[in-house]
Amino acid sequence: MAKSARLGRGQRYFWLHHHQLPPGSRHDTHIVLDPPLPEGIAPVRIKAALNHLVRRHEALRTTFPIGADGLPEQRVHPPAALPVRHATVEADGTPSPAEAVRRCTREDFDLAADWPVRACLVTAAGVPKRLVLVLNHVAFDDWSIATFLGELAALLGGAVAGRPAQLPAVTVRPAELAAAEPDAPGPADAGRTAPWREEIRRLPADLFASRRAPAATPPAAAGAALTSPRLLAAARTVAARCRVWPSAVHLGAFAATAAAWTGSHRVPFWLFTSHRDDEAGMDVLTCMFAPLLTAVDLTDDPSFPEIVRRTAEALERAKDLPRTAYDETLELLAEEGTRRGAEVRVETELNFLNYAPRSCGTTRTRLVRNPDPEAWAQSGSDVYFRIHEWADGVTVALRAAGSVLPAEDIERFLRGYEELIVAHTDEAVDRPLSEITRVLDFPTAPASAPATPTGAPQAEPSPGAEAALVAAVGRANALAAVDPAAGYVAAGGRLLRAPRVLEILRDSGWTGLGVRELGGVRPLAALAGRLTRA
Template sequence: MTATIQGTKTAALGLGQRYIWLRHHQVPAGARHDAHIVTRFPLPPGLSVPQVRTVLGHLIRRHEALRTTYHHDADTDPWQRVHPAGPVRLVEATVESDGTPTPAAVVEELTTAAFDLAADWQLRACVITDGGAPRQLVLVLNHMAFDAWSVDRFERELEVLGTAVATRRPASLDPVRFQPLHLVGYESADTAFRSRRERAAAFWRDQVARLGPDPFAARRSAGAMTPHAATVTSPSALAASRVVAERAGSWPSLVHVALFSALTAAYTGDGLVRHWDFHGNRGEDAYSDVLTCRFSPLLTIVDGRDDPPFSELLRRVAEQQSEGRAHAALGHDEMLETLARQGAARGTDLRVGVEVNFLSLAAHEARVRRTTFVRNAAPSAWAAFGSDAYLLITELRDAVSVSLRASGTVMDAETVERLLRGYETVLLALAEPGADPRMSEIAAMLGLGEPGERIAVPDGGEPVAGSPEALHALLAAVAQAMGSDVGAIDPDRAFVANGGRVLRLPRVLDLLCESGFEGLRLLDLAGATPLRTLADQLSRIRSTGATTDCSPAAADPATTNAPQ
């Protein structure tokens, strides 16, 4: 539903914004930049800095998503507020040595500073000048307002407007038919869409019932360990993926998903592979051209327990993704609630800790002639989210780049390298005439060792008994966020099993912090763990002497683009 308050418009979050909302509140502020989108635009000659500001101001007026803030300061579901258009703060940095911070330093600060969702607009801008003339525009975009489609549209409109202003010619842009709040109204009130949501809920209940608790159980070790990341870039793999796809009448993206499923099964020993597939929800509805985030991870479950040949595995991947997209009318919070309810019924968390993302960037080149392997810096910001692994496949004009990030609790650096090198080896083998190995044969190519060879980590020490104070604080926070009485909350059931909504968990964490307790993460509360067990965890954290600062961070004038 939408409303108007003191000249601003308000509404609930859209379905496509909920994953980013939850991710934002799952990780500490210092790690949130991992989800920022950074883009650079060469500016046409003839533009002045005031004209760049004018172009951005026009886009701010045109698209409400760019001047929207997001709130959870009440015991209700989170909501968004659209503010009236106002001036855009444009940071300037020069390439000249004049004693001011360098462009690199300015961009680094804008990129790494967390957005304050309740105070900042969702765009930061820096113009880089040379001799006073603008040469490049750098934008830092918040994923709450942008998905890949929205970024592309924004870039095209920026180019059209910039060229028009520089050449003093009229600009022609497609009309804006709908704004994000129109989409929210459709998702909440349209009868046909509500029927789709009901069918989707039933479909995913059945799908989740198939899952076991933890696919990495045979490999996982407890304790904090350094995450690992590496990238393999292969010109040969580009042609190979297309050969395999053409032979099967499929898409290269699905070939990569099927291959990663086979490798994951080989490493974990679990033939029922599951992952979150990063998927855009832009279908054929009337709101397909709204500039906002319509992205939500799609749960993909691939059954390879009968050791199928790769061609059959690929067919199953295609079928699963088609079925998933046909039932993509739930928000990520509702998917987590479905997993939590099924987990609570079994007395264990159902973990989906792997994310897969495929990008097609045909306009970009790797400019390598042979396979390259690079160990990347430890992805600490990514690891703060708590995933087990993240695979990014980028199809370039001249190569395929495959990047793997992995938690140190499930893979060491050598395993990451072996998986990536094996990825290329298997893909090239699949492209050979007549090649159709079974999953067991693919596993043999990798030589990963038997599941059960866990990574050694230090002992976590003696357990600490829970305190009544921690339990009371947790139950009180849950009750207030749910709009319920403390006596109605069962401490021996999980948050969702008590009727809690995952979207309200940021409010629970805020209330806990105000009571002097910190350390739980949003996804800890979103699972099947009973509240009493989580209260014991809070007690252990308190026993370490951790301190809490619940005061909201002040907006940094060097980075914020707050409503005027």
């Protein structure tokens, strides 16, 4: 019999993010692994190893449906065999390995019904040639991926050697960790969220307001990655100079470069942060990282070393504030948007990843233009910036919506970022933000677009649309009364219940709204104009 528990913080983020994304684009968040297979391993041994891991780790046999109370839950199922898709190189009328792998990696997960792991085994004359694993982030973070791959390698190696693998005992399970977290998805605790409200009141309405174009010039989004061996030593030198971690140097450099691009003197972003440093179950296989809202204040033209120090302080301050889950923070942003009468938009994500002891594979700076991130472009995000620290270099990868950072300017942004850090390895260099902006010499920003007010005109609702939306919001959130003149959050809606609202609407024949629209500041009466009869 399946057992259920509420979601942990990391699970809450990825579950909601999954529902924020339009169907057909969710594969952009999949984790695709291609682990090496030992020589002589039989298909049955590979399947046995995967099934052993499914029995061992509850996360691998967990689904994430909406519970009877309208909130998502993690539902742990009894052990069973993991379905393994099989593709052969022979022309036997079945899909080719390339097509089988493409389907495996690109198909959406149904979190309510599918386990968060898929497998596709490619064979030639019955001999395994490739194993492709597709993981959903709702059950995996980097720590869990390393654990999963390490245990799989031990099981496969033991099978070939004819000896059992020695794996450590599993002592803590994801459901137990979730039960210990204080931020349950019930009514917001005003005392716990008050410090965050003060932080959010100081945020700009839109970091990219000066750059945001009404419509992006194709492509809708673009991406590139710059790999630099000299950035590794440079960031460490600046870190020693400022007495901070190298990660703060990189985040400070992003804040300075973004400020130079946008002209904003306060740079907010979501930083992906692990919660494994203070949890009892350090080795539990689950997702335990989530984005932390952070903002760097640059209002008084600070020097770059000072920007780095302020970034480190901002990170510590954000970590010291009472813990709030991602969905709770989004609700606070919506509340502030309602207070201002315009959306407070934070759609910039940063991720610092330590890939040592692996090599970056180059001895000089190399810039690679990545394929246009078409699926990511549908997410509604503005920028995703990743820092990979290798044993012998650093890679900084940037995805940007064309509406805020055109494709032709991404290389300029990345190279300016690199030069900013390298220049400040010289202690005689102490450029203020105004000088950094002059040196980077970005193209002049166009006139900024006006903020979108909460009462912006919408299409006239179809007959019955407003009543259907109000009824769905009330039912999903157990509200006795719902004001259609208020936004979803202002009316008492919780974001973790937003997918249930949409589910109720679909069941009654209405479509056209998404979770992101409900999380904004537009009144429900205006949002009803987006609903259409299915």
